[in-house]
Amino acid sequence: IRAWRDEPFALVDPADGTFVALLSQETWGYGPVQLTKIGEDGTVLQRGPQIVHERVIGVDTEYGGLWVLAGSPTTPPQPPFSIERMTFDGSQGPQLGPFPSRPRMVSTHGKTIWVLEPDQHRITRLDRAGRVERQYGDMNRPTDLAVDAGSFVVIEASQTQLSKFALDGHALWRIPRFQSLSWVLPETGTGGGWQIFARRFQGRP
Secondary structure: OOOEOOEOOEEEOOOOOOEEEEEEOOOOOOOOEEEEEEOOOOOEEEEOOOEOHHHEEEEOOOOOOEEEEEOOOOOOOOOOEEEEEEEOOEEEEEEEEEEOOOOOEEEEEOOEEEEEEHHHOEEEEEEOOOOEEEEEOOOOOOOEEEEEOOEEEEEEOOOOEEEEEEOOOOEEEEEOOEEOOOOEEEEOOOOEEEEEOOOEEOOEO
16 A cells, blocks of 8 residues: 555544555556555455546545545646545536645535645635635645634644634634644544644754
């Protein structure tokens, strides 16, 4: 199993013990990837269509599938950018966008979809129909976020700063001086319990 973004991706279905993984059949390099359903005994039960790896920018954990860059057939994709959901049955609507710069990440939380555009220093929140609910512009190259308890936490400033915002957009706090922040994970429903993965903080490991 080749990693997606240097990390394995799999979602387990507790109902039947199967899991869905994002796999590549290429031994080396970056070839197309596929959503693949695998049984407990390792048997491949279902495969989705092939997707160019560089177009995968998120996982729809609420309804299943992947968020992928759509539109231009060029490699790499060119602006304007749009986003669609890809499942085992192919492309699913609605299409999100267009966006003037390349989104880095799409994250789903309940009935909302969050799109991060580092080059626009912006996060856009949409509903499941693709309508824009709010745009947050007080950002510094956002690269990841986690949403919980009426607020959201963002990694920004070239992965050196962790910031928390209320849903109305005002900053609650900012903590700088990290190095190589990677992920933020909420402890669901508590508004806290953030686990932070970084190489260094204030110059120390």
